[in-house]
Amino acid sequence: MNSYNTKITLIILLSFFLSLIYFYDDFFEIHPKAYITNQGDNTVSVVDLNALEVIKTIKVGIAPLGITILKEKNLSFIGNVGTDDISVINTRTDQIIKTIKLNTAPLSLTSSPDETKVYVTDWFKNNILIISVKEMKVIDSFKVGKTPSGVIFNEKYNYLIVTNRDSNSVEIYNKNNNLIKKLETGKHPFGVYTKGKYAYTANVYDDTVTVIDLENWSSKVIKVGAHPYNMLTHNNLGIVTNTIDDSLSIIDLKINKEIKTINTGETPENLDIHQKLNMLVVTNWGSDSISVYDLKNLTLIKEIKTGAQSRSFGDFILQ
């Protein structure tokens, strides 16, 4: 009798766990989501990438711009340049759980691969601020070049890469926050991206992208559309937002040349990819929307209205 009961209990438990695995996404609401910072109305639009619609609008600080997502910790850090603070959102409940005061404008954010730290560029005082995710406060900072705009972490070499808009350069720091290399870029480098042994900067004023080899420090310049703002790579392609042309430049990375352009909404600023859905999302500052593309053939799936002046400078998709 006892062993019969044990068996039943085990079967019930097993089926419970199996159903938990099967319905895992529903139980824990893990939907693929994009978090869109809207500078003009001080909100973040949460977009469900399966349903392709805005499912929630979260009030944050004034003029939200930069963003980074900590997938394992279910957190999203939003930089508000108008109120000089960071709103931390729990991505399970989509509610703000903390506001971190900075007293300087946080322009862009990125996290360390282990998600214990968030790096923030301090636009006004030329610093990188380091936030402890556990303590939810600034624990350290170090000086960098003028007007640090983009920041990203390269996992291959453990480098922190920073673009300095007003000194037309990119700086590479090691994990002890020591500068190991400073290289010239095109004029006004803003967005920065890295994958494997390469780093890329989008140079707003001279309509180019600089490709940097992180192994031998050689670099190449590629002509793109008018006023590029940010970029990323996917397989052998580079994808760049051209803010004035309302387009994306598609670069063949084998020959380092633009091979075609694709229309976006007005003033496209930033972009991110959902790997599993094979989806590219572009924020349109001018038309208060995002454009969602199928990455396979780069065709538009849908343009979705978000909030006023959508930006999302950084990684903004919850995988």
Added chain:
Amino acid sequence: MRKFILTLLALTFSMSIFAHGPTPQKVQESITVSVTPAKAWSTVKDFSSFKKIMKIRSFDDEIMKIKYEMLKKDGPFSDYNAYIIVKKGANDNESVIQWTARFYRIYKLNPPIPEGQDDATAKAAVKKIVESGLANLKKSLASK
């Protein structure tokens, strides 16, 4: 008097908040005119006051959109880029002309921001340009 000081304090405080931030500003205005979109578009295209101070970036006859960059550098703003688009109105003889500008304030360094170089000043100046531009367009369409 106390109320006055409090208001002043509140104003100064709120202004210092809004004056922060290297953020692009936006002005968007539109007017409705009683002509066909084709006619409105042809007037927008040869809008003469444009050509001296603007660098035309693109014309698109299909979607009736012109994009330009302002070359004149004497306004209290920088990096001014704008577009004008003509859309269909409520009927065939009505059009909507929409003008959208993106720009930054002149002062891009650390606060404190010098007087007259903040976001609000830049926005007010561009609003004036856009509004008077639209008013001139309306006038020249009416005289045709």
